[in-house]
Amino acid sequence: MSAILDEVLKANARYVDSFGSKGDLALPPTRRFAVLTCMDARLDPAKFAGLSEGDAHVIRNAGGRASDDAIRSLVISYKLLGTHEFFVIHHTNCGMEFFTNDTIRGLLGSSLETAELTSEGFKDVGKGPGSRAGEFIDWLTIRDQKQAVIDDVLRIRQHPLVPLSIPIYGYVYDVKTGKLLEVDGASEAGAAI
Ligand SMILES: [Zn+2]
Numbered sequence: 607m608s609a610i611l612d613e614v615l616k617a618n619a620r621y622v623d624s625f626g627s628k629g630d631l632a633l634p635p636t637r638r639f640a641v642l643t644c645m646d647a648r649l650d651p652a653k654f655a656g657l658s659e660g661d662a663h664v665i666r667n668a669g670g671r672a673s674d675d676a677i678r679s680l681v682i683s684y685k686l687l688g689t690h691e692f693f694v695i696h697h698t699n700c701g702m703e704f705f706t707n708d709t710i711r712g713l714l715g716s717s718l719e720t721a722e723l724t725s726e727g728f729k730d731v732g733k734g735p736g737s738r739a740g741e742f743i744d745w746l747t748i749r750d751q752k753q754a755v756i757d758d759v760l761r762i763r764q765h766p767l768v769p770l771s772i773p774i775y776g777y778v779y780d781v782k783t784g785k786l787l788e789v790d791g792a793s794e795a796g797a798a799i
Contacts, residue, residue: 640689669700677767
């Protein structure tokens with residue numbers, strides 16, 4: 607068994623021991639909101655937003671981008687499970703700012719092994735062959751952090767399946783302080799009508 611697998615299963619056993627009454631939680635989130643945020647390991651939405659089990663939906667992907675699949679989850683979140691406020695939370699020092707579609711397509715094209723982040727950006731150090739399949743994916747990288755939040759808030763706001771009654775708030779989480787910083791214009795762009 608890998609060391610990580612062993613650690614995770616042991617941690618889970620401890621969690622089960624203290625699970626208490628959480629087995630009685632209802633399926634719909636009690637506090638009726640959803641968060642779309644980045645998968646970055648430094649972000650823990652339960653801690654930075656004060657969530658307990660059963661409170662809210664947290665949808666995570668690389669960058670916290672409003673991809674078609676993120677919007678699929680948000681629509682299910684409100685339509686079937688009753689959330690009525692959305693947060694889009696990106697963060698400082700996001701890895702999605704450090705490459706472009708061309709970069710990752712090129713890296714994948716030459717090797718499927720993990721690249722290295724150098725002072726000149728990501729470089730392949732592994733062996734080939736790679737795959738050109740990455741050329742068919744829009745990697746939704748980020749050029750301007752604040753604009754990306756506004757773009758994602760607007761993409762959700764303008765989606766035909768998202769009702770105008772749901773406010774969408776746009777924030778950047780500061781990885782140096784843990785603080786949520788409101789992005790000028792984002793929450794206005796996502797305001798409920
Ligand atoms: Zn990130």
